[in-house]
Amino acid sequence: MSTEKQLFTISVYTENNIGLLNRISAIFQRRHINIESLNTSPSEIEGVSKFTIVVNMTDENMKKIIGQIEKQVEVIKAYYHKDEDTIYQESCIFKMQSDLLFEERQIQNIIKDSNARIVTVNKSFFVIEKSGRKEEVDLIYKELKPFGILQFTRSGRVSVSKQPMEISQMLTAFN
Amino acid sequence: METQTIKNKETDLTVTERISGSEAIVRCLIAEGVKVLYGYPGGAIMPVYDELYKYQDKIHHVLTRHEQGATHSAQGYARISGEIGVAIATSGPGATNLITGIADAQIDSTPMICITGQVPSHLLGSDAFQETDIVGISSPVTKWNCQVTKASQIPEAIAKAFFIAKSGRPGPVLVDITKDAQFEEFDFSYQKCTKVRSYVPVPKTVSGTLEAAAKLINGAKKPMIIWGQGVVLSEAEEAFKAFVEKSGIPAAWTILGASALPTSHRLNVGMLGMHGNYAPNKLTNECDVLIAIGMRFDDRVTGDLTKYAKQAKVIHFEIDPSEIDKNVKTDVAVLGDAKATLTAILPLINENTHTAWHQEFKDLYAIEYEKVIKDDLYPTKEGLTMGEVIHQINVHSNGDAAIVTDVGQHQMIACRYAEFNKTKSNITSGGLGTMGFGLPAAIGAKMAAPEREVVSISGDGGYQMTIQELGTIFQQKAAVKVVVLNNDFLGMVRQWQQLFFDKRYASTEMINPNFVAIAEGYYLKARKVTKREDLAAAVKEMMESKEAYFLEVCVEKEGNVFPMVPSGASVSDIRLS
Numbered sequence: 001m002s003t004e005k006q007l008f009t010i011s012v013y014t015e016n017n018i019g020l021l022n023r024i025s026a027i028f029q030r031r032h033i034n035i036e037s038l039n040t041s042p043s044e045i046e047g048v049s050k051f052t053i054v055v056n057m058t059d060e061n062m063k064k065i066i067g068q069i070e071k072q073v074e075v076i077k078a079y080y081h082k083d084e085d086t087i088y089q090e091s092c093i094f095k096m097q098s099d100l101l102f103e104e105r106q107i108q109n110i111i112k113d114s115n116a117r118i119v120t121v122n123k124s125f126f127v128i129e130k131s132g133r134k135e136e137v138d139l140i141y142k143e144l145k146p147f148g149i150l151q152f153t154r155s156g157r158v159s160v161s162k163q164p165m166e167i168s169q170m171l172t173a174f175n
Numbered sequence: 176m177e178t179q180t181i182k183n184k185e186t187d188l189t190v191t192e193r194i195s196g197s198e199a200i201v202r203c204l205i206a207e208g209v210k211v212l213y214g215y216p217g218g219a220i221m222p223v224y225d226e227l228y229k230y231q232d233k234i235h236h237v238l239t240r241h242e243q244g245a246t247h248s249a250q251g252y253a254r255i256s257g258e259i260g261v262a263i264a265t266s267g268p269g270a271t272n273l274i275t276g277i278a279d280a281q282i283d284s285t286p287m288i289c290i291t292g293q294v295p296s297h298l299l300g301s302d303a304f305q306e307t308d309i310v311g312i313s314s315p316v317t318k319w320n321c322q323v324t325k326a327s328q329i330p331e332a333i334a335k336a337f338f339i340a341k342s343g344r345p346g347p348v349l350v351d352i353t354k355d356a357q358f359e360e361f362d363f364s365y366q367k368c369t370k371v372r373s374y375v376p377v378p379k380t381v382s383g384t385l386e387a388a389a390k391l392i393n394g395a396k397k398p399m400i401i402w403g404q405g406v407v408l409s410e411a412e413e414a415f416k417a418f419v420e421k422s423g424i425p426a427a428w429t430i431l432g433a434s435a436l437p438t439s440h441r442l443n444v445g446m447l448g449m450h451g452n453y454a455p456n457k458l459t460n461e462c463d464v465l466i467a468i469g470m471r472f473d474d475r476v477t478g479d480l481t482k483y484a485k486q487a488k489v490i491h492f493e494i495d496p497s498e499i500d501k502n503v504k505t506d507v508a509v510l511g512d513a514k515a516t517l518t519a520i521l522p523l524i525n526e527n528t529h530t531a532w533h534q535e536f537k538d539l540y541a542i543e544y545e546k547v548i549k550d551d552l553y554p555t556k557e558g559l560t561m562g563e564v565i566h567q568i569n570v571h572s573n574g575d576a577a578i579v580t581d582v583g584q585h586q587m588i589a590c591r592y593a594e595f596n597k598t599k600s601n602i603t604s605g606g607l608g609t610m611g612f613g614l615p616a617a618i619g620a621k622m623a624a625p626e627r628e629v630v631s632i633s634g635d636g637g638y639q640m641t642i643q644e645l646g647t648i649f650q651q652k653a654a655v656k657v658v659v660l661n662n663d664f665l666g667m668v669r670q671w672q673q674l675f676f677d678k679r680y681a682s683t684e685m686i687n688p689n690f691v692a693i694a695e696g697y698y699l700k701a702r703k704v705t706k707r708e709d710l711a712a713a714v715k716e717m718m719e720s721k722e723a724y725f726l727e728v729c730v731e732k733e734g735n736v737f738p739m740v741p742s743g744a745s746v747s748d749i750r751l752s
Contacts, residue, residue: 015373019310019321026315067497073319073339076373171372 005056007036008080009088009159010066012051013043013167015074024051024075027068033057037090039156045167048076054157077170081161088159091131093119094144095151098126104147114140125150191364196326197222197357200290201230203333206365209261211252211622213237213245215272217265218305220292222357237622237651240643242269244615246276247641250285251619254602255577255627257410259286259340260619266293267305270351271312275609277347278316282606283431284408286345288336289313295355296324309351318346326359330366338368343376344495345408378496380511380519387507388466388490389523395464397532398424399455399487401447401476404431404605405469405494411514412436412598415468418517423527425536427455429470430586431605434595438574444536448476449740450587453547454539456738456746459484461535468492469513472502473606482745492516546751547737552592558731559707561588561660567714568630568658569594576628576656576718577602579620581613581637584666587736589632611640617655618647628656628718635661635687645697648723656717657694657725662732663687670735694725701725 036054043050116130239245249260270291336348445452465487551562574594580586604612617631669683694701
């Protein structure tokens with residue numbers, strides 16, 4: 001068992017109830033574990049929510065945390081995966097001054113090379129959107145930064161696992 | 176509150192009736208069989224109290240003197256009866272005063288339901304008078320909680336609360352109900368909850384694990400059982416006894432597990448942990464198979480985990496999957512309810528006696544008896560010991576009393592020396608170590624089991640944290656026997672200051688009031704003992720009293736509790752002096 005810290009993506013299927021976010025985040029807070037990113041959304045099953053949480057910890061502690069998460073009454077099931085076992089994406093948007101788009105040719109190259117896209121352009125600003133892996137988002141940020149970024153927002157990781165997570169079957173078994 | 180609970184079809188025919196949310200709350204409690212609840216009224220819960228007034232022939236409300244007392248009384252009620260204890264309070268400070276008891280119930284797996292009033296829903300988040308985010312505050316210390324803002328949500332929330340609090344590994348549940356929801360009228364019907372989609376109370380026993388456990392047990396030369404409250408909570412006492420007797424394995428207990436097997440049972444080898452018995456602590460590090468049943472390897476039990484039972488194969492019978500490998504790495508995890516798994520494993524276990532191995536426990540007990548126990552129970556030097564008081568209580572109760580303790584030296588001494596013939600007889604705050612727990616918990620215990628003798632044992636420190644509950648004893652005529660072992664110190668902290676802080680007694684000396692006068696102020700019979708020759712008669716008088724009785728025993732000021740596993744040391748390094 002590895003005692004080295006590594007990135008894990010946790011997927012938690014839950015009931016859609018007020019207060020559950022508080023309970024789940026408290027599990028990390030209580031153990032002084034920093035959450036790298038956290039995303040909540042509806043899942044593939046109607047009425048079931050999904051938390052996608054990225055943390056950096058040891059394999060042994062990861063197993064214990066999963067136990068604590070699943071112990072919550074309104075958690076249906078929790079999984080954890082290493083990066084190589086998931087397909088994951090992050091998304092980010094940049095707001096920049098419109099004149100840069102015409103004065104700095106380099107920006108258009110960055111957009112093209114990084115497979116980003118322009119969402120909107122008006123007289124004063126334009127918005128670039130980029131989805132990809134963490135490193136790709138890091139890279140485009142680094143490249144655009146020298147030109148002056150007015151606003152930058154980055155999403156939490158969203159991910160699907162390569163192996164199935166059989167929640168539907170599990171819910172059928174409950175009923 | 177949109178969670179899917181599966182409706183029980185048999186009770187689907189319940190007739191509906193138009194009533195208020197507050198009446199619905201009381202009706203739900205009655206439907207769940209609640210006969211007693213503990214609480215304190217206030218603005219946001221007044222509609223419920225109005226209904227409690229109307230239903231007082233069906234449900235008895237006990238006015239404690241502080242909301243913390245209400246939670247501990249509800250805990251005492253739950254611990255002696257195995258039923259759910261119920262506490263009720265108003266919003267704001269009423270609700271926050273419940274928190275210590277809730278945290279205590281969470282860490283000691285006590286089934287409890289707390290109902291709190293809340294400001295009207297349109298004022299939520301406005302910093303209204305007596306508004307506090309009790310759902311947020313209580314989340315980390317409840318098994319489940321929720322806020323209800325509509326009367327129509329009340330039955331489902333309360334039904335769910337009762338199901339969750341008691342099923343699986345029990346715990347506290349809080350339901351926060353806004354005042355407008357209490358006033359609102361709706362069509363009431365009640366169905367008990369029997370299932371919650373996202374919740375598995377008892378995990379399935381993994382196939383093959385019982386056989387693997389039995390194989391290890393049958394092959395063991397020096398096996399040892401360590402059991403905890405799981406045996407009591409699953410009412411597995413008989414199955415456990417059968418398992419212990421057939422296997423012939425020495426069995427030691429955590430303080431929450433105490434009394435599940437009678438103290439006098441030949442295979443009961445005593446208490447584990449920091450102030451536990453010498454033999455089971457020492458031999459934990461010599462056994463070849465360690466069989467943990469319904470216990471969670473608390474640090475007060477294990478000491479230094481890196482030097483804990485490293486030589487042994489570990490089998491863990493456990494209902495909560497998150498406990499497996501949490502503190503101690505398990506070789507075989509037997510998931511499930513202890514009663515079911517112990518019953519299932521019994522036919523697979525070979526009969527054995529382990530005579531030579533038992534002798535090792537007896538030899539170490541003899542050492543502990545000479546160096547510690549003899550002087551604790553039968554002292555010859557001047558100065559009363561806590562141990563001799565417990566011994567007198569044993570003598571005059573014949574070991575049939577329920578002993579409710581507070582936290583500190585007296586607690587360790589009581590757990591070590593109290594004799595238990597019956598299960599659910601040791602009621603104490605184990606995990607949280609809540610000073611002030613004992614007195615109110617004893618009230619709840621006595622009310623749940625009026626036929627039993629209930630003795631509350633406190634130190635002079637913890638006693639004064641909830642001393643006002645003497646008022647509850649008086650008003651309820653609860654015949655609790657209240658013993659204070661007074662050493663004019665916060666004794667356990669003082670012991671640590673003596674041993675580890677060069678006797679710098681920072682803020683541990685207590686200048687105490689006249690405890691007898693205070694008890695008499697509450698119209699209780701009261702007596703104070705300072706000399707050995709008066710002790711037996713005083714304890715006898717107390718035990719024979721039909722009413723509540725207060726007994727203060729002035730014990731030696733600087734007595735220490737031994738044996739002791741110093742904090743962070745290995746269980747093998749247990750000290751006898």
